[in-house]
């Protein structure tokens with residue numbers, strides 16, 4: 243029982259990073275719920291284990307598993323997605339400049355603008371679907387590009403290969419937040435990114451029961467620097483969480499297939515609905531970057547954004563009437579969620595910026611789960627009325 247890089251995604255999802263427990267043969271990697279490890283002689287330790295903030299076997303199995311799924315050499319796990327993001331920012335020094343895609347995750351926006359800007363990091367928001375604007379936004383001190391694709395909640399698709407090429411030319415590190423895709427649908431490292439970030443809270447965990455984050459890279463130097471920050475800052479995940487994530491990745495490919503299938507059905511159905519003004523889904527041919535999505539993703543994901551005909555009243559009425567879709571923030575779990583970005587997830591984005599991004603009162607974001615598509619569609623129809 244083991245896996246190697248030549249195996250397919252499903253085989254790696256189930257086996258990468260894991261071997262039967264050598265002492266008992268347990269098929270599942272045990273939860274090594276321990277803070278410290280006994281040494282044979284001062285400094286003589288078993289493998290790399292001396293203290294669980296530095297390394298722990300359950301965490302290591304998860305880190306190796308996720309690295310394999312992203313086609314990367316090194317994985318690092320953290321206590322949340324934003325903790326992972328912060329570690330990438332620690333690669334910078336005061337006076338460095340960062341390019342950030344314009345409708346980035348709200349928590350990422352807050353971390354950049356309200357924590358790291360105060361430590362002397364300079365930030366420019368830019369629409370990375372506009373390559374001309376992207377190129378023009380670089381400065382002499384641009385050291386990092388942070389992209390997220392599809393974006394949230396307007397599901398714009400950024401061409402990772404094109405952005406990677408420009409970043410490399412300008413000597414900046416490219417980090418891609420791959421949370422919306424999961425490693426099953428998109429592998430940014432293979433498209434030229436230097437670092438991939440995930441909130442494992444979403445599709446990787448997939449069951450809405452744990453908070454976590456990961457970073458994956460092929461670059462030995464970046465890995466050593468980020469591992470040093472992981473050790474020094476200590477935002478490591480709990481061991482129970484590592485076990486849950488390790489269990490969840492075993493079904494990631496199967497869950498993602500159903501998320502994509504259901505989301506496509508919901509998107510097509512709502513696209514033809516008389517009370518829906520517009521549906522945004524990368525799988526629809528009407529999506530402005532459908533061709534890029536087709537090229538760089540191997541499925542279009544579980545997130546669907548709709549614009550209802552009407553305004554806040556119509557949105558509120560729908561959100562109060564759904565029965566299977568749960569009105570809640572977050573995404574990527576097996577259960578379907580629905581939310582109103584202007585009031586909920588994106589309330590912290592200033593009103594003028596929200597307007598510029600198209601986050602209006604009639605915009606509703608769906609995280610389509612893996613229930614029966616017919617039931618989901620009936621639920622939405624009933625709620626839209």
Ligand SMILES: *Cc1c(COP(=O)(O)O)cnc(C)c1O
Nearest residue numbers: 322323324347419421441443454
């Ligand atoms: C949720 C999310 C994050 C932050 O992750 P947490 O686990 O909540 O800290 C970052 N990026 C994206 C795209 C997310 O959806």
